[in-house]
Amino acid sequence: YELTQAPSVSVSLGQTATINCSGDNLGKKFAFWYQQRPGQAPVLVIYQNAKRPSGIPDRFSGSNSGQTATLIIRGTQAMDEADYYCQTWDGNAGVFGGGTKVTVL
Amino acid sequence: EVQLVQSGAEVKKPGESLKISCQASGYKFTDYWIGWVRQMPGKGLEWVGVIYPDDSDIRYGPSFQGQVNISVDKSIDTAYLQWSSLKASDTAMYYCARPTSGWWFDLWGRGTLVTVSS
Numbered sequence: 001y002e003l004t005q006a007p008s009v010s011v012s013l014g015q016t017a018t019i020n021c022s023g024d025n026l027g028k029k030f031a032f033w034y035q036q037r038p039g040q041a042p043v044l045v046i047y048q049n050a051k052r053p054s055g056i057p058d059r060f061s062g063s064n065s066g067q068t069a070t071l072i073i074r075g076t077q078a079m080d081e082a083d084y085y086c087q088t089w090d091g092n093a094g095v096f097g098g099g100t101k102v103t104v105l
Numbered sequence: 106e107v108q109l110v111q112s113g114a115e116v117k118k119p120g121e122s123l124k125i126s127c128q129a130s131g132y133k134f135t136d137y138w139i140g141w142v143r144q145m146p147g148k149g150l151e152w153v154g155v156i157y158p159d160d161s162d163i164r165y166g167p168s169f170q171g172q173v174n175i176s177v178d179k180s181i182d183t184a185y186l187q188w189s190s191l192k193a194s195d196t197a198m199y200y201c202a203r204p205t206s207g208w209w210f211d212l213w214g215r216g217t218l219v220t221v222s223s
Contacts, residue, residue: 030208032209034210041215041216042150042200042202053211089207093167094140099149
């Protein structure tokens, strides 16, 4: 099973960033999202498609339908500049997308 | 404090063996799966595999089956990732992480950098 992400997304400070993750019938599975800042371990930002862990700002939101899961960052801040990875479970093993680098202009 | 503490960086030669560790604390080790994620230099995350400490049930990612060995020592709440013969292509950061029952990773270690070079 494979998950596909665009390599990069640029967003102006304070605007909305949209990060997509596509896979065969991904909407029938749960999607999870991680943020990884340079030199740091990943951090979970969305689980079960749209739920935010404690401590994750509400400007992060997620959805999942059809072939595509989406992570949205509203009111993007400079600290949101990072790599973002989607992940799912295919019944036997976990799978990560290739990652999307978000650049805040 | 709930945390995963990983062993330190390693520098090895091709063909050598290696075992890196991840010690859990702050929660009941046998109640959760624990696993490993690879990140090659400048690249993305890859799902290596996970193990359930209570019965040693293991799930490997397709690219890693037969390439590495995952194990645990329940007596010291520690998980291991092991290679019998390292290759230069094993050079990477390896993260220990705890998956929930829903298979997302809610807890991560800081990573162990493995460098394989002649």
